[in-house]
Amino acid sequence: MDPYKIREDFPILKRKINNNPLIYFDNAATTQKPKQVIDAINEFYRNHNANVHRGVHTLSQEASELYEDAHEEVAKFINADSMEEIVFVRGTTEAINLVAYAWGLWNLKKGDEVLVTLMEHHSNIVPWELLSRINGFKVKYADVNDDGTLNYEAFENAISNKTRIVCLPQVSNVTGVVNDVKKIVKMAHEHDSLVLVDGAQSVPHLPVDVKDLDVDFLAFSGHKMLGPTGIGVLYAKREILESMEPFHGGGEMIKDVTFNTVTRRCSISWNDLPWKFEAGTPHICGGVGLMAAVRYLENIGMENVRLHEKMLTGYALRRMQELEKIKIYGPRDASSKCGIIPFGIAGLSSHDVALFLDHYGVMIRSGLHCAQPLHEKFKLKSSARASFYIYNTREEIDRFVEVLKEIE
Amino acid sequence: MGVIEDYVARIEETCGEEKDFIVIFKYERKDEAVTKILRKAKIKKSISRIIFELTFQNFSFRLYGTGKAIFRNLKDKSELKRLLANLLS
Numbered sequence: 001m002d003p004y005k006i007r008e009d010f011p012i013l014k015r016k017i018n019n020n021p022l023i024y025f026d027n028a029a030t031t032q033k034p035k036q037v038i039d040a041i042n043e044f045y046r047n048h049n050a051n052v053h054r055g056v057h058t059l060s061q062e063a064s065e066l067y068e069d070a071h072e073e074v075a076k077f078i079n080a081d082s083m084e085e086i087v088f089v090r091g092t093t094e095a096i097n098l099v100a101y102a103w104g105l106w107n108l109k110k111g112d113e114v115l116v117t118l119m120e121h122h123s124n125i126v127p128w129e130l131l132s133r134i135n136g137f138k139v140k141y142a143d144v145n146d147d148g149t150l151n152y153e154a155f156e157n158a159i160s161n162k163t164r165i166v167c168l169p170q171v172s173n174v175t176g177v178v179n180d181v182k183k184i185v186k187m188a189h190e191h192d193s194l195v196l197v198d199g200a201q202s203v204p205h206l207p208v209d210v211k212d213l214d215v216d217f218l219a220f221s222g223h224k225m226l227g228p229t230g231i232g233v234l235y236a237k238r239e240i241l242e243s244m245e246p247f248h249g250g251g252e253m254i255k256d257v258t259f260n261t262v263t264r265r266c267s268i269s270w271n272d273l274p275w276k277f278e279a280g281t282p283h284i285c286g287g288v289g290l291m292a293a294v295r296y297l298e299n300i301g302m303e304n305v306r307l308h309e310k311m312l313t314g315y316a317l318r319r320m321q322e323l324e325k326i327k328i329y330g331p332r333d334a335s336s337k338c339g340i341i342p343f344g345i346a347g348l349s350s351h352d353v354a355l356f357l358d359h360y361g362v363m364i365r366s367g368l369h370c371a372q373p374l375h376e377k378f379k380l381k382s383s384a385r386a387s388f389y390i391y392n393t394r395e396e397i398d399r400f401v402e403v404l405k406e407i408e
Numbered sequence: 409m410g411v412i413e414d415y416v417a418r419i420e421e422t423c424g425e426e427k428d429f430i431v432i433f434k435y436e437r438k439d440e441a442v443t444k445i446l447r448k449a450k451i452k453k454s455i456s457r458i459i460f461e462l463t464f465q466n467f468s469f470r471l472y473g474t475g476k477a478i479f480r481n482l483k484d485k486s487e488l489k490r491l492l493a494n495l496l497s
């Protein structure tokens with residue numbers, strides 16, 4: 001893949017910030033959008049906009065077809081059996097809340113355990129902690145090693161026959177560590193536990209095959225993989241989705257709502273999958289934009305995306321170590337992680353570092369990255385984080401290191 | 409609090425133990441705000457004239473040439489607003 005050619009598809013990369021060329025290293029927070037995605041959204045609103053499903057007119061059929069095609073495209077991308085296993089939601093956060101409330105609320109009780117890790121994004125902690133207040137189950141936290149990798153032994157010790165669901169990120173949004181999901185799935189399934197994988201930082205960056213991983217749930221966000229904000233995906237095995245209660249109630253998700261004049265109540269039957277979980281008018285153009293993003297990534301090939309990021313990460317780790325006052329957190333070996341590098345500079349807060357870089361047009365994130373427990377584990381008040389994607393180049397890393405040298 | 413509305417676009421409060429306030433000045437008035445603040449506060453240190461470490465009324469904070477500032481160890485937002493009003497008036 002040629003990142004210089006790819007860059008031409010991203011209008012925003014031509015921008016200057018404080019008279020410097022924009023260097024966008026905040027891809028773990030959200031990615032930039034190629035013109036193919038922008039054009040797909042534009043084309044939808046210009047030529048095909050209508051509400052989906054149950055409309056008989058031409059535009060409604062066109063919109064429905066596009067929206068369904070988007071589900072199909074995503075199913076193919078992660079090797080799901082069919083689009084019935086693909087529920088469109090707002091993002092990873094909503095996907096996890098869907099599992100918590102449409103599965104957990106009905107299936108977890110006092111005495112049960114939900115096992116999460118200490119490297120979780122808050123979106124995979126808070127829904128479970130909230131629900132445990134209602135249902136009285138226990139949320140257990142599997143430890144991580146000092147270098148930020150998952151402690152598999154601790155994980156194995158923490159899992160038991162009380163564990164009903166295991167939740168973990170495939171890639172940590174703080175350290176970029178890639179977890180061995182297959183190994184965890186095997187452990188969990190041996191204990192008859194389901195597995196929910198937070199794929200927010202993995203699906204955009206490496207090939208993910210839900211059949212090969214054998215995960216029960218996979219959550220990810222469109223905006224972190226070139227797509228628009230407000231659209232994301234929950235993948236779940238068909239038989240699990242079929243056994244689950246709906247999440248939100250309303251139009252679209254029902255087949256029939258019949259009023260019984262004797263009981264004076266409505267009896268309701270649910271729509272087919274995946275619509276049973278998509279109540280109300282969905283984010284149609286979000287789906288269309290996501291489909292364009294998935295096609296763009298498929299054209300490049302996820303293996304190539306992974307290789308490019310590995311090259312950039314290895315190069316950045318090497319160059320950053322030339323700095324005297326820098327401390328890089330997490331593993332330094334690019335082969336065990338994705339393109340995320342958390343770091344600190346002695347004497348400066350992460351926000352200072354980010355604002356200094358901003359002066360030179362380099363965008364990085366600072367703070368806790370919604371993963372406070374992991375920062376507490378590392379005894380850090382916050383961290384600076386550079387994260388890469390397909391349009392980043394070695395020259396940008398050179399410039400980034402040059403600016404960091406100036407800060408020192 | 410009129411001067412704050414005149415000069416400040418946003419105030420971001422960071423999460424976690426390290427409670428910082430990041431003040432972002434309005435783009436079109438940032439240079440004016442930076443000049444005003446540099447005139448009022450005492451410069452302890454400057455890094456490449458991009459970051460200024462300043463003190464004012466016993467509080468230290470950092471000001472950026474790009475029109476942003478970080479305030480630490482403040483009690484709350486009203487204390488920040490009081491400081492900003494004094495710095496920008």
Ligand SMILES: Cc1ncc(COP(=O)(O)O)c(C=O)c1O
Pocket residue numbers: 028029090091092093094121123169171172173198200201221232370
């Ligand atoms: C690992 C991880 N999980 C979940 C999320 C939440 O994603 P969203 O805000 O798109 O719902 C993020 C976003 O930063 C993330 O990095």
